[in-house]
Amino acid sequence: MPGAIEELxxxxxxxxxxxxxxxxALAFPLIEGAHLLGLALSLGLLAVADLRLLGFVxxxxxAAQVLDQLRPWIFTGFALTFLTGGLLFWxxxxxIIFNPAFIAxxxxxxxxxxxxxxxxxxxxxxxxxxxxxxxxxxxxxxxxVASLSLWGGVLVTGRLIPYLS
Amino acid sequence: xxxxxxxxxDSLLGQALRGADPAVIVGFQLVHIVGLLLLLxxxxxxxLRLFNLGLRAQSTAEVAGIAGPLQNWGLAAAALxxxxxxxxxxxxxxxxxxxxxxxxxxxxxxxxxxxxxRRLLKKPAIGALPAAVASTSLLLWxxxxxxxxxxxxx
Numbered sequence: 001m002p003g004a005i006e007e008l009x010x011x012x013x014x015x016x017x018x019x020x021x022x023x024x025a026l027a028f029p030l031i032e033g034a035h036l037l038g039l040a041l042s043l044g045l046l047a048v049a050d051l052r053l054l055g056f057v058x059x060x061x062x063a064a065q066v067l068d069q070l071r072p073w074i075f076t077g078f079a080l081t082f083l084t085g086g087l088l089f090w091x092x093x094x095x096i097i098f099n100p101a102f103i104a105x106x107x108x109x110x111x112x113x114x115x116x117x118x119x120x121x122x123x124x125x126x127x128x129x130x131x132x133x134x135x136x137x138x139x140x141x142x143x144x145v146a147s148l149s150l151w152g153g154v155l156v157t158g159r160l161i162p163y164l165s
Numbered sequence: 166x167x168x169x170x171x172x173x174x175d176s177l178l179g180q181a182l183r184g185a186d187p188a189v190i191v192g193f194q195l196v197h198i199v200g201l202l203l204l205l206x207x208x209x210x211x212x213l214r215l216f217n218l219g220l221r222a223q224s225t226a227e228v229a230g231i232a233g234p235l236q237n238w239g240l241a242a243a244a245l246x247x248x249x250x251x252x253x254x255x256x257x258x259x260x261x262x263x264x265x266x267x268x269x270x271x272x273x274x275x276x277x278x279x280x281x282x283r284r285l286l287k288k289p290a291i292g293a294l295p296a297a298v299a300s301t302s303l304l305l306w307x308x309x310x311x312x313x314x315x316x317x318x319x
Contacts, residue, residue, distance in 0.1 A: 029318045033311035036198075037205070044206025048231065057231050061223060069220050073213065159198055163191055 002098075009094035021091035028091060035084040041077025043151050045070050053144035055134040063136060064127035101160035108157060112150035119143040167256070174255040182253035190253075193246045200242025201310055207235030208306045215285070215299035229286045236278070247313075263319045267312035274305035 012018055021027050051057045052066045089096065096102045123140055130136055173179055182189070213219030214228040251258050258264050281298045289295070 025318070029315045030311070033314040036201075036310055036314060037307055040202050040205035040209055044202055044209060048206065048210065058223065058227065060227070065222055066220075069222065073209075073219055155198070155202070156195060159195055160191065163187065 005097060006094065009097040012090055012093040013095075015090070017087075018090050018093065021087060028088075031084050031087050031091075035081060035088060038077050038080030038084055039155070042074055042081045043077075043155060045074045045077065046151065047148060049074065050144040050148050053136055053140055055136065055141075059134045060132075062127075062132045063130065063140075064124075067124065067127065095165060096161060099161055099165050101157045101164045105154055105157040105161070108150050108153040112147065112154060115143060115146045115150060119147070166259070170255040170259050173252045176252060178249060179252040179255065182249060185253075190250070193250050197243050197246040197250070200239045200244075200246065201313075202239070203235045204239030204243060205306060205310065207232040207239060208303055210235070211282075212299040212303045215295040225286065225289055233286075240275075258316075261316055261319060263312050263315040267309055267316070270305050270309040270312060274302065274309055277302050277305060 013022075021031070048057065049067050049070050052059075052061070052063050058066050119140075123143060127136075127140075130140075174183070182193075210220070210228055211232040214221075214223070214225055214232075220228050251264075277298070282302055285295055285298055
């Protein structure tokens with residue numbers, strides 16, 4: 001299995017896109033910069049949404065209203081983050097595929113996405129019922145804490161990638 | 166300038182960081198990036214509101230009530246950790262063109278924040294001014310982050 005993964009990573013890294021990214025002096029830092037700006041949009045605004053679910057900010061506004069206003073921007077941010085993250089991976093696939101920080105980041109990302117999907121399908125549609133309540137039900141607050149900690153973990157493990165390779 | 170840089174990197178802080186365990190440096194990097202993200206989130210929130218693109222149901226003052234602390238705490242964390250990392254190798258860093266550009270953009274962003282942005286929040290204006298100020302602020306802060314990202318590459 002590790003052999004197959006390694007072969008796949010090698011194949012990705014010898015693809016023309018990967019070679020072009022690795023050979024350009026400008027592309028890599030620019031994509032890293034765009035990844036960082038995408039993070040402010042995605043994780044930054046998501047943290048604001050989570051803090052509303054926990055009743056720390058924008059207490060006067062109904063949670064459903066705050067989330068509905070932020071959602072398109074958070075999704076735009078995630079599109080930018082995932083696209084640039086994919087490109088960064090593509091440029092050095094075989095060098096980071098077995099990097100422990102990268103593996104931890106992937107696992108945390110999957111968990112955070114599961115949490116987000118469960119929240120969006122099961123809890124978000126019911127936010128309207130809870131109207132202007134500052135203190136939302138425990139399962140909503142749990143989802144918000146899980147979101148903040150899992151995405152926080154993604155951020156930290158992501159920053160650790162270059163130090164553990 | 167040079168004596169100042171030398172005394173910075175020979176200071177206790179500079180020496181301690183130069184000889185520090187890599188984990189300590191990673192710690193400073195993490196504080197730096199978390200601070201930067203808090204700061205950028207504050208700038209984004211305010212820009213969305215001033216552009217009428219997001220949080221329209223809230224007043225500008227309400228949005229500024231969240232954006233302000235995010236910007237202040239974020240900038241404090243990023244600036245302090247950044248200054249500490251700078252002292253570890255001040256002479257070399259001071260000659261790094263990406264860092265020079267970053268400090269220039271940072272000065273511009275802070276200046277805009279203390280003048281036009283602050284005035285706009287006190288006395289809301291109509292017309293194109295809020296959007297123009299918000300986009301300039303967003304560009305300056307993003308440029309600061311991008312130039313910072315480039316420090317290790319030039």
